[in-house]
Amino acid sequence: MAYNLLKEKRGIIFGALNEQSIAWKVAERAVEEGAQIVLTNMAVSIRLGSIGELAKRCNAPIIEADATSVEDLERLVDESMAHFGGKIDFVLHSVGMSPNVRKGRAYEDLNYDFLSKTLDVSAVSFHKLLHTLFVKDALREWGSVVALTYLAAQRSVCGYSDMADAKALLESVARNFGERYGRHRNVRVNTVSQSPTATTAGMGVAGMQGMLAYADAMSPLGNASAEDCADYVVTLFSDLTRKVTMQNLYHDGGFSSVALSERVYDTFLKGLE
Amino acid sequence: MAYNLLKEKRGIIFGALNEQSIAWKVAERAVEEGAQIVLTNMAVSIRLGSIGELAKRCNAPIIEADATSVEDLERLVDESMAHFGGKIDFVLHSVGMSPNVRKGRAYEDLNYDFLSKTLDVSAVSFHKLLHTLFVKDALREWGSVVALTYLAAQRSVCGYSDMADAKALLESVARNFGERYGRHRNVRVNTVSQSPTATTAGMGVAGMQGMLAYADAMSPLGNASAEDCADYVVTLFSDLTRKVTMQNLYHDGGFSSVALSERVYDTFLKGLE
Amino acid sequence: MAYNLLKEKRGIIFGALNEQSIAWKVAERAVEEGAQIVLTNMAVSIRLGSIGELAKRCNAPIIEADATSVEDLERLVDESMAHFGGKIDFVLHSVGMSPNVRKGRAYEDLNYDFLSKTLDVSAVSFHKLLHTLFVKDALREWGSVVALTYLAAQRSVCGYSDMADAKALLESVARNFGERYGRHRNVRVNTVSQSPTATTAGMGVAGMQGMLAYADAMSPLGNASAEDCADYVVTLFSDLTRKVTMQNLYHDGGFSSVALSERVYDTFLKGLE
C-alpha cells in the first residue's frame, strides 16, 4: 500500500547491492511513495550485484561513487542535483564493510590497517557525505538523512568484531553532525538500528543463522525484515517526523528492550541439559 | 496535507482538554488521515474544556471515563468496540496530573497521598488501560498504543517534581506490557518523549515559560510543537512502523542528545556577567 | 582483606534477613572497614530471619521499622543518631517485595492493590527514607546513600512482573532526590544494579535457577555475588567516590553491556536442535 508520503521529494540511496539489501527495499518503497531517486554504490558492488534491475524498476540513474572519496561524493551530489533540477530531500546511508570480519580476524587480534579501512568505509564515509551535502547546501530545509546501524554499537555481540566499533562511530557522527545540520539548516540526521537481517552483508558475519534465530526468539514481535525497515525509513524521510533528530531509533521488534524472554529462556534451558 | 495513513483504522484518544492539548491535535490529524475515533476524558475535564467542539469536528463520540477506574475503562472499551463495530487499531494515552505540582510541593517535601495519586493517574492508569484492552482482546493484530512522556523520566528537571517519577513508571509500564502484548498479540506499545509544550497541563509547571526558551535554545531544530507531535504520532499508529515497540522515542528537536549548545552557552555567559 | 575505608563512619543498613542477603554482607563488610552500623528491618523479617546473629557479630543495635511508615523512619533516624551520638554517613536501602510475584500473578494480570503495595514497599519507601533524613538533616556532608536495584528496570525480564516497574520508580527517585540532596547538602544518592543473586528474595522469582545460569553465561566475568556487591557498595560509601551521584551503577560482571555471548549462543543453538 502506498500513501504518497514522499510526493515531490528527491533522494539518494546508497548501498543497494541486490534484492536482499535493505537499501534496495528502501529504494522501491521511496519510489512507490512518490519520490524520485538516484542510486549509488561502489564500482565493484555495481558489477557484482544487480542494481541495474532496480534502476530500471525505479526509473533511476546509477551514479558510481566510492563513499570514502570526497571527490566522488562531490560529483555524486552535483550530478544528482543536476538530474533532479534542484535540491535533495533525503539520503540513505547503508554502507559498511570490515576486512577483519571478512578475513575472520578475532576482535582481540585485529589487523590495524583493516580496522582503519572498516572505520573509513563504515563511519567516516558518513561524515564525508554530510560534509559534502552541507558545503554544497544540497539538502532542502527539513531534509532528512538516515544511516543504518546495529545494536552492537551499544552491547557486545559475538562475531561482530570491529563493525561494532564502526557502528558506534557512525552513530556519534550522526549525533554530532545532526546538531550542526539542524542548527544551521533545519535538516535532521538519525540512525536506524535494525534487527539482524539476512542480507548479503549480514550473512557474511559468522554464525548469522543462529543469531537470527536468537534475535527472533528474544524479540516480542520477531525480527524486523528488510521490507519492514523500508516502511519505517519512509516515515523518517516524510514530513511527519520533522522534529526527530540526533536519535538512534531501534527498529528491532523490541529486542533492544528485552534482557530475557520466555522463548530464549526455554531454549537455553533445553540447551543446558 | 493528508496521506490516508490511517484509512479504515479506529482509535481511542485520551486527554483532549482544549485546542492547546497534544491529544486534540492527534485527534484532528488521525481523522484527517482517515481514522474513526472515540474521544475520552474525565468528567471534570469534559466540563472544563472544550472537547465537545472537537467531537463535532471529528464526528466522534465522547465517552466519559476516569482512567484510574478499571470499571470505567472496561465500559469505555466495550462502548468503543460497539461504536466501531469491531476491534480497535490504536490508542493514545495522554493522561497526567500531580497534586504535588499543583500545590507547589517541592520534590523533597512531597505529600505521599498526593504522590500516590500522581502515580495512579499518570502511570498506573496506563497499565489498567493495557490490561483492559488485553483481557477483552480489543486491539487488532499489529495495533499500536502510544503514551506521551517527558525527558524528566531520565534526567532531573527543576520544577517537575514527582511527575518525573510518574513518567519513569509510565515508560516502564510501556516496556513491560509491550513485551507481553507484542509476544501474545503482535501489538506494539511505545512512549513519545515530547519537548516541553505550552498546553494547559504544561503551563501548570512553575517556570514553564523559561523552560520553553531554554529547551528551544538547546534543541538544534527548536522545540517540537503539539502539531509536530500529532504528525509523529500518526506515523506510529500507521502500518509503516509495525516493528517498533517497547521504545521511548524522543520527539524534541534534538534536545535529548545535546549537552551544551552555542545558543545556551552564549546566553548563559551573558547571564553570568 | 580490610582497608579502614569506613573508619569513623556510621551507617544504617536496611534489609538484612539472613546470611544470603546482600544487606547482610554489606553490614559485615562495612564493620570490617571500620564503620559503626545500625541494622533495621520489618518486625516480620526480624522474626523470620536471623538478624540477631548479625547484630551480635557487628555489635549493632536492631531498630525495627516498616520502611513504608514515615513515623517508623523518623523514629529509626532519631534513635540511630542518638546511638551514634551524631549524624549518619551512609545508608543502604535493600527493600523490595511484590505480592504479585509472590502470588504468581502474571504482569498482564496484576492485582492493583498488590501493585500499589509493590510500589510503596519497593520504591516509595526510598523517597520516604530520603525525605526523613533530609528533614532531620541527619546525613553528614558528603554522605552516601545506595539503593539496590536490577536491570529489569531498563529491559524486560520474564518472570520479574511488577518488580520491574518498582525498580524503575526506585531509580527515578534516586535521580530526583539525588539532585536535591546533592545541591542542598552535598550528599550523593546512587543505585547499584546487581546481577541476579541467590538470596531468599531472589529465589522467590519463578525460574530463578535458570535465570542465574543464563546471566552467568552472558556475563564475561560471571555473575556478581552478594560478597562482591558488598565490596562494591563499600567503595560507594567511602570518601573516594564523592562526586558520583544520581547514577545507576551496573555491578553485574558485564551482563548489561552484552547482547549475545558465545556461551549463550552455543547453548541456545543446542537447545534449538
Add this chain to the structure above:
Amino acid sequence: MAYNLLKEKRGIIFGALNEQSIAWKVAERAVEEGAQIVLTNMAVSIRLGSIGELAKRCNAPIIEADATSVEDLERLVDESMAHFGGKIDFVLHSVGMSPNVRKGRAYEDLNYDFLSKTLDVSAVSFHKLLHTLFVKDALREWGSVVALTYLAAQRSVCGYSDMADAKALLESVARNFGERYGRHRNVRVNTVSQSPTATTAGMGVAGMQGMLAYADAMSPLGNASAEDCADYVVTLFSDLTRKVTMQNLYHDGGFSSVALSERVYDTFLKGLE
C-alpha cells in the same frame, strides 16, 4: 588519607604531562595507596611537561612510548614487566589529541587526515594497548584497565568537535575488548566519564572557562576535580570492584543526570534579558 587499597599492585599510567593532568593525580594516589607504577608518555610530552618531577616523587621509571605504535607498546609492556618482575595489575589510558580542535576546525569542516589522527591517537591506541597486554598475557587475573572519556560521546557539546567521535569510539573499544578480556582472563575494562577539567588538554578546547562554569552550575555536587577523579580511579583499580566491567562510569557531580538545574535556569533567564 590512604588505605593501602593498591598494596602489592603494579600499574602503568599513561598521559601525565604536568601537575594539572588527571593522570598525574592518579599516579600520586596510586603510589599513596601502595602501588608501584611505571609512567609513560610520548617523547614530545615528556620534553614539554614535567613528568620527571612526578617520576622522582613516585619512585617510578619513565618509559617513552607512542601509544599509536604497537612496537612501542610492546616494548613498554616488556620493560614494565621486567621492572616489576612480573605481571601488571592496572593500567590508566589518558590519551587524547585532536589536530582539528587544535587548529580550530569546525566539526562540519574537518580535515580528514586530522580526523584519522584524532581517532588513532585517542581511541585506536586503546585497542592497541589492550591487544598488546592480551597477547603478552601481561595482566594479572582480576586486573583492571581504565580509560578517561567525556560525556560528548553521548551528547553533543559545542566546541568539542571530532573529540566527541573519538571518545565514542574509545568507549566502544572498552566495551568490546572488555567482553573478550573478561571472558578469557577475568580482566575488567571500564571508562570514566569525567567532568570537564582544567587540564592543559582541557583548556585547549575553545570556551573551556565558560563550559566549566556551566557544568558546575548544572551539577548538583559541582564539577569533579582531577583529585576527585584520582580517588575514584583508585577504587576501580582495587579488588573491591572486581565485577564491574564494560561500563562507562560518570564521575561528574551528577551532570549527566540533569537536564535543567535551578542555577542554570536562573542564569539563563538573566542572560535572556
